[in-house]
Amino acid sequence: MSDLNQLYSEIIMEHYENSPNRRELENPTIKERGHNPLCGDDITLELKMNGDVIEDASFVGHGCAISQASTSMMCDLIKGKNKKEALKLVEKFIDMIHKKDVDLDELGDAQVLQGVSDFPARVKCALLAWKTLEKII
Amino acid sequence: MLDILKIKDDFPILKTSPHGKKLIYFDNAATTQKPTQVVEAVADYYKKYNANVYRSPHYLSTLSTESYEEAREAVKRFINAKTSESIVFTRNATESINFIAYTWGLKHIGEGDVIVLTIAEHHSNILPWQMVAEKKGAKLKYVHLDEDSRLDLDEFKRTISEGHVKLVAVQHASNVLGIINPVDEIIDLSHRNGAKVLIDGAQSIPNMKIDVEKLGCDFYAFSGHKMLGPMGIGVLYIKEDLLDDVPPFLSGGEMIDEVFEDHSTFAPSPLKFEAGTPNVEGAYGLIKAIEYIEGIGLDNILKHEQELTEYALSKLVEIDYVKLYGPKNAENRTGIISFNVLNVHPHDVATILDQDGIAVRSGHHCCQPLMRYLGVPATVRASFYIYNDKSEVDAFVDGLKDVRKWFR
Ligand SMILES: Cc1ncc(COP(=O)(O)O)c(C=O)c1O
Numbered sequence: 001m002s003d004l005n006q007l008y009s010e011i012i013m014e015h016y017e018n019s020p021n022r023r024e025l026e027n028p029t030i031k032e033r034g035h036n037p038l039c040g041d042d043i044t045l046e047l048k049m050n051g052d053v054i055e056d057a058s059f060v061g062h063g064c065a066i067s068q069a070s071t072s073m074m075c076d077l078i079k080g081k082n083k084k085e086a087l088k089l090v091e092k093f094i095d096m097i098h099k100k101d102v103d104l105d106e107l108g109d110a111q112v113l114q115g116v117s118d119f120p121a122r123v124k125c126a127l128l129a130w131k132t133l134e135k136i137i
Numbered sequence: 138m139l140d141i142l143k144i145k146d147d148f149p150i151l152k153t154s155p156h157g158k159k160l161i162y163f164d165n166a167a168t169t170q171k172p173t174q175v176v177e178a179v180a181d182y183y184k185k186y187n188a189n190v191y192r193s194p195h196y197l198s199t200l201s202t203e204s205y206e207e208a209r210e211a212v213k214r215f216i217n218a219k220t221s222e223s224i225v226f227t228r229n230a231t232e233s234i235n236f237i238a239y240t241w242g243l244k245h246i247g248e249g250d251v252i253v254l255t256i257a258e259h260h261s262n263i264l265p266w267q268m269v270a271e272k273k274g275a276k277l278k279y280v281h282l283d284e285d286s287r288l289d290l291d292e293f294k295r296t297i298s299e300g301h302v303k304l305v306a307v308q309h310a311s312n313v314l315g316i317i318n319p320v321d322e323i324i325d326l327s328h329r330n331g332a333k334v335l336i337d338g339a340q341s342i343p344n345m346k347i348d349v350e351k352l353g354c355d356f357y358a359f360s361g362h363k364m365l366g367p368m369g370i371g372v373l374y375i376k377e378d379l380l381d382d383v384p385p386f387l388s389g390g391e392m393i394d395e396v397f398e399d400h401s402t403f404a405p406s407p408l409k410f411e412a413g414t415p416n417v418e419g420a421y422g423l424i425k426a427i428e429y430i431e432g433i434g435l436d437n438i439l440k441h442e443q444e445l446t447e448y449a450l451s452k453l454v455e456i457d458y459v460k461l462y463g464p465k466n467a468e469n470r471t472g473i474i475s476f477n478v479l480n481v482h483p484h485d486v487a488t489i490l491d492q493d494g495i496a497v498r499s500g501h502h503c504c505q506p507l508m509r510y511l512g513v514p515a516t517v518r519a520s521f522y523i524y525n526d527k528s529e530v531d532a533f534v535d536g537l538k539d540v541r542k543w544f545r
Binding site: 039 | 156481482483484485488489491492499500501514515543544
């Protein structure tokens with residue numbers, strides 16, 4: 001059960017159930033759908049850019065707790081970052097999920113998803129948002 | 138009553154302990170586990186009989202060829218085909234269906250023709266027909282379900298009577314809802330309307346006595362791995378009078394009569410349908426799977442699945458946060474239950490059950506049109522087989538109660 005405690009921690013459930021980032025932006029600069037055909041996680045990521053800076057980020061869609069919480073946490077994290085900074089965070093997150101040694105502090109809430117690395121069947125869920133972001137910035 | 142303890146003992150994998158828990162394997166619709174008899178047969182083949190088939194005149198090649206042909210005979214008896222020429226070995230049900238789509242389908246289905254499917258078909262019995270429809274300008278028509286989630290036979294009758302139907306391709310049993318389709322009636326109606334019938338038997342071969350002679354279907358497709366057999370061996374049954382109407386699928390070695398520089402003639406059936414070195418160890422393992430299943434008896438297997446289904450349904454309807462899909466009772470149905478836990482994604486349900494050692498599947502089960510029709514992106518699926526028992530169902534129901542602990 002301790003493993004599940006990591007996977008479904010308080011903070012992950014909070015992002016899953018009550019994410020302020022689950023909304024549509026008024027005039028998104030970029031909108032991109034990401035989905036995992038096998039498990040059915042399906043999100044649309046919306047970004048409002050100000051030049052090189054991500055001014056606002058949000059998402060809509062449906063899927064498992066891991067995919068939705070991960071998306072919400074990512075939105076929190078990338079707001080106010082420029083593209084280069086955001087890409088660095090994406091890289092860090094992917095490394096963390098693949099059990100590489102990284103400094104977790106910069107990942108904010110998203111560092112609690114480290115536990116997913118012990119659930120190989122769920123890695124794709126955690127990565128969905130980040131891979132989607134990687135494609136569009 | 139099956140002797141579950143004795144059966145369990147034949148399956149070494151059931152003694153493994155995922156996450157330190159006793160394994161409860163409820164993912165049998167995806168693939169069944171293999172009894173020692175099958176595992177050892179595959180090893181035996183390589184220890185004692187291995188050589189290429191048909192080609193060489195030496196001792197081992199004779200044994201290998203005999204093993205392979207013995208498997209064909211075993212399958213012929215198992216599904217009561219008139220002749221072993223009708224039994225073609227493939228990799229799986231998917232390949233068997235593609236086989237007919239690419240050969241008979243592309244040859245005989247033309248512009249304006251109609252292919253009838255059901256909305257519950259597995260992608261493996263949809264995509265090949267989409268390919269034929271697109272290439273030949275034919276049309277796909279889907280038959281839907283009634284209020285009890287069973288095939289709407291009236292809609293089928295209307296569809297078939299609208300004319301131009303060249304082929305009806307239906308599953309014998311659904312891998313999501315467990316429903317058993319009235320294939321006798323479907324085949325009869327189709328033939329009376331001039332259509333050929335392909336039956337996807339992937340989910341019926343493990344638990345129902347199949348008699349292709351009595352059914353009268355034109356093509357029957359199934360996989361060995363869903364009936365205790367090895368992976369990578371499947372069967373395509375082609376009715377005797379159609380053997381000449383079906384062109385070869387792949388070409389090359391083994392399937393020829395004579396080869397000239399610019400053309401060739403083919404071997405007789407079934408060899409003309411089997412190009413290249415086949416999966417002999419898979420075929421040999423399949424013999425033991427058939428023996429094992431027949432030893433238990435298909436009637437007993439279906440009855441056992443239905444008993445477990447009924448038991449599980451009676452427990453699940455009591456839980457108000459479980460939504461069930463499919464018919465309300467276990468009659469005329471295989472051991473498959475699809476459901477959702479309210480406000481919890483199926484993937485999360487499956488992960489939490491997995492921590493208890495309970496293996497279920499979550500997702501769309503290769504049936505996206507059905508999922509869309511049911512109005513859900515995905516479900517959890519528990520599917521039972523001969524080694525499952527009621528105490529496992531109890532553990533599974535308890536596990537579902539745990540799921541809710543993680544989600545408020
Ligand atoms: C109804 C049905 N048809 C076809 C298939 C395809 O079987 P296979 O993957 O062995 O080709 C399956 C199995 O997933 C099935 O359940």
